[in-house]
Amino acid sequence: MSDTTPTQQAEAWLSAFAAALDEGDIGAVTAGFLEDCYWRDLVAFTWNIKTMEGRPAIGAMLEAALAETRPSNWRLTGEATENGGDVEAWFSFETAAARGEGHLRLREGRCRTMLTAAIELKGFEENAGATRPLGVRHKADRGRETWSEARAREQRALGTEEQPYCVIVGGGQAGMALGARLRQLGVPAVVLEKNARAGDSWRNRYRSLVLHDPVWYDHMPYLPFPEHWPVFTPKDKMGDWLEMYARVMELTYWTSSVCIAASYDEAEKIWTVEVDRAGRPVTLKPAHLIFATGAYGPPRMMALPGADSFRGEILHSSQYADGRKFAGKRVAVIGAASSGHDVAVDLWEAGADVTMIQRNPTTVVKSDTLMQLAFDIYSEEALARGITADKADMMVASTPFALLPESQKALYDKIRARDAGFYERLAASGFALDFGHDETGLMMKAYRTGSGYYIDVGASQLIMDGEIKVRSGVSIERVTPASILFDDGSALEADVVIACTGYQSMHETVAQLVSRAVADKVGPCWGLGSGVRGDPGPWQGEPRNMWKPTAQEALWFHGGNLALSRFYSKFLALQLKARFEGLSTPIYAAPPPAA
């Protein structure tokens, strides 16, 4: 093989693969894969988000899905490349229902990883660029309805005279990204936002919050940030951008609207969603209900024995907005992950006397290190090489979750060597550091448990300098009127306690709004089933319950940071559009009830 180019190798493999698929020869298909192989499918073959791990899993999927999928027209797009002995190539393909894009990695002539992703549904393509709408009929017309009249009529009718096909609970970046994609696909949807203004989910957070991820990673679908946009977006600027986004993308976006309860009629296949719309009760009857209430569910408050006797204030971080009212006070911050650090800095800047209570070790990475080593494909340099955010998203998607720990471990070996002095000084201050139970760092923690990490944007120096004090390796025994007592017999005097103790799983929101039974059937959101504490097995291979069918028909979860909301909103929107149009959408490996 070595005397042929990477492109020739990829072409040869792809055409043999295509021929085997054409003949329905599943044995021949799987023989083209290594023993240790992965096929990640985003809605193209499985109508699901699913990674098949190993030849038998791939064979089983094809047995179930190949006949209806009818894949064809496999073609390389661009030249293949060689990377550490592996040949990598991008390709396009079609199925009976969709056009798709994909990626493959070959090792010794066989496939190690494959990605197949549906990009658009045939006959239901979005109208953009050369197919954009005309905007007006160039013809005198006595029945003319202007754009603003049509928009006003639709806004009036949707949710009253006409029922939306989808109701999205939550109007942050995730709800908006999905709302925008459904809008472009012509699927009627209502977005419910509890706050008074679009963007308030960012504005209402603590005063000094600035996005920790860089602009190149944070674009919303369709409307990228302009070139002068700052690298790190301040929260209120993000709020303004999202408010503009909801308007310009013409979402049906209800502010001051809270979902009170929802129930699904399994016979009629319809939801009844009770909404408080600015004090007025409204009942919606969508076919699908999507929870996009934030990456996590309700605030998680830890039990604090003696809390009732405490003379000062005890707040959850979600209730914390501005440290200035705590100037001069002794504040105990419980928790040493992202919100614990940010709140501690905000308090210190406001002149409070801050002690962080660290219950578990934290993975810390310096922001500029992360920018240079981990965000290399989301950067100005990547753009100069033609790697747009959409392309970078596909590159990220091409690595199955099972293989992420390997590459993340290598990344963190580099990071730890590079910033060894920083980590030594931070540890010397009494702060407990870790890099995850398998040394794989921040992103694996994020996917597995969504907690226990901090991208350092200044707090670590304050900790090293003793400006923010740390109590580590202790458990809280109880709270007295003016202090916190620890299990080692020591005490911390405090006027205020801020619990930066995270959030419950989004399925707790389902328990509150739908029922405990449905929540239990669906099970928790997020986590990979890695077996790490807080991420129970069995192994899922993909984030649990996110962006794909759940054990409850017509109930979906959407969320994540800006990048995940951007990328996965596309695949969730395609799944909803297919159902809206009455296409056949046989789900491969539909999730069984969790309980």
Next chain:
Amino acid sequence: MSDTTPTQQAEAWLSAFAAALDEGDIGAVTAGFLEDCYWRDLVAFTWNIKTMEGRPAIGAMLEAALAETRPSNWRLTGEATENGGDVEAWFSFETAAARGEGHLRLREGRCRTMLTAAIELKGFEENAGATRPLGVRHKADRGRETWSEARAREQRALGTEEQPYCVIVGGGQAGMALGARLRQLGVPAVVLEKNARAGDSWRNRYRSLVLHDPVWYDHMPYLPFPEHWPVFTPKDKMGDWLEMYARVMELTYWTSSVCIAASYDEAEKIWTVEVDRAGRPVTLKPAHLIFATGAYGPPRMMALPGADSFRGEILHSSQYADGRKFAGKRVAVIGAASSGHDVAVDLWEAGADVTMIQRNPTTVVKSDTLMQLAFDIYSEEALARGITADKADMMVASTPFALLPESQKALYDKIRARDAGFYERLAASGFALDFGHDETGLMMKAYRTGSGYYIDVGASQLIMDGEIKVRSGVSIERVTPASILFDDGSALEADVVIACTGYQSMHETVAQLVSRAVADKVGPCWGLGSGVRGDPGPWQGEPRNMWKPTAQEALWFHGGNLALSRFYSKFLALQLKARFEGLSTPIYAAPPPAA
């Protein structure tokens, strides 16, 4: 020469040109030009917008400007091309103060046209892409001011504790485009908008208005329309986009703010601008005052003898919003240009009985014909060839105004042949057609007089069908209580009269707000000095008074459609930025007082 490539020919010419400039050998420079030659300069050599026509004019400009301009580093950018025997090439260059781009056309080894345009000032480049701002200092900081606090402070201070360097009167697309550019350049500016909301200058226009120009031509600076944006933007959608634009671009944009009066202190070099800000008087003291009050000035009402006796309503088109109140009425529309046609259709759609009174012949072009033949470089196909709106703007700018009639005549020969049947039918209906006094069509009319044309989006068919009646070739003698009497003795019974009679020059706004003396000194805006009626000589070579120094120090005009506002706002902003930074800006060919 014919055995060398176009690129070799362009390179040879450019290096000889550069060498002659280096040596200050102006004779050698001008010898490189044809007798019939043009050098159009946008702020690079002249600190003006000026076309030098012929060798002596080029020589005179260089005599005056070369020493201080110190041009250097002339390089072709990309390959030269051959077009009808002419070699065309793009190039970059520098001056002492700026980096520039340009274009040249060679014929038989000599230069026929040259464009030189300043793109950025050295040391004062905009921060975008790789140099975008960070958005946050990653460091704990007790004096931290958040983005929203800084923004609120600035909004509070500018115009009260701190004076803006520029005041822009008018907050439509022109005022916003300039405001956005000044913002990116760090020049403090306040935009005054008389309406209650940004975007109302579009929203307040007649109900059925949709932009006649296509989306590819209409982008605002920095924030292009997204790919799904319609080809023709409805007015209210444009209003929403502009409202978002003012917010996202962080303009200091005062709504409900009317400029009442302005005077310039020639000794102190400072304006005193009296503003009614939502009922509260505010005095601003900017160094520069920019009028961006719309392409034209106050409404032009024609004298209508007997108007007082008329029993119905007489409106100017600027007061016309919605035809529905005129359903069933007999409406006389005076004027047969764009607004006359649009208003007539709006009335017809509303069920009025409409007669258009045509005083002068009109140039009519079908919209789709114009899209295909005239907007070819602003299109999806052009984008596919790498021609962005910015590139297309430069391509347009590369043709001096003196040569436009030649290419426009050729375009209209094509248009008239293509749509011969359409024009025959329209003429047969009694409508008076023309293509300008020299058959050069719509765009030349737009530049020369800004009137007398219509892009057909449906009205012409109604005229051919007799649905909109036309009275052509008559003059109005007087108005009676219920009719209009014409000079041929005929009469038209009417319940309502709408005067679509256009607008006065923007310098009438100056007369109202500053003084008649200053208005007369500056003279009218727009027009090329072509000698055509409504565009008096002498020949200017560029639109009169627009985007460049006027005879009144520190008084500027900005405006035009979206495309002109986008392109020329850049050069106006660079002129203002240079002054703000105290750079030397010797104006070549400063305009003499007009009166």
